[in-house]
Amino acid sequence: MLYIKCPYCGLRAQKEFSYGGDATVKRPNINEEVSNEDWDNFVYMRKSPRGKHIELWQHIAGCRQWIKVQRDTATHEIFQTAKVTEEIR
């Protein structure tokens, strides 16, 4: 089982969390002209990297906050977690 350090509650089991997808995807700016391809990329197209990846998780059975998690998709090692408003470097 993975253990994820929630920035609010501390180290918790993965059972308390829900995966929320790629945290690096940026929504096109509001009121900006968006091509069909850019919109398609934003809505559907996702990378599937092997190695370090920044993801969104929600502490659904805890404080219910969304957090960012930097995880290795091959080894599942978790390097860093942060509040959703913070940057992971």
Place this chain on the structure above:
Amino acid sequence: MKNVSSLENIHKLGLFGNNDNKDELINIREIKDVLIYQIVKYKKSSISIDKIKIDNLNLPKTLFVSSNHYTRILWMGPDNWLVVSSNKEIEKSILENLSHDDFALTDLSHSRTILELEGSLVDEVLKKGCPLNLDGLDEGKCSNSAFHAITITIDFISSNPRKIRIFALRSFGESLYHSITDACLEFGYKAE
């Protein structure tokens, strides 16, 4: 309005499980007739919570509980608290101390099932279905977690004797009760 217990059909009083010749059993009781309010501070609000008092209690910090004889205030998340009280005037106290511009108040009194477990083996019961690390979760702490995939809030009322309250959504009450009592059978339990 009549307060109908969510466990009315299944919470039968008596001794159950492996209770023969046991010095210590787990006591299980349902907590009813309490008022439950959720307090959420708006994101845009810049008010400090340090000086706010509800029923003479501060809003607690992360994973802590503020309590007196009638009222317990649990930390549920950032800027989110749960007030559980047998004080019938608690709503008045909250409204007097919190501004509408800074806080949202929701009455959840009929939306939760509350089980109280007491005994030295309570932690063993929790370990059977809850992934929480119980080290350091002593008297005056609280935490959200899950028990057999049911989202719960645990209020650690006392360490000696170990006494906890488990909150779950009312609709999960019977399911939680079955899960908890099933976990208690090995140790023997007394439903009060």
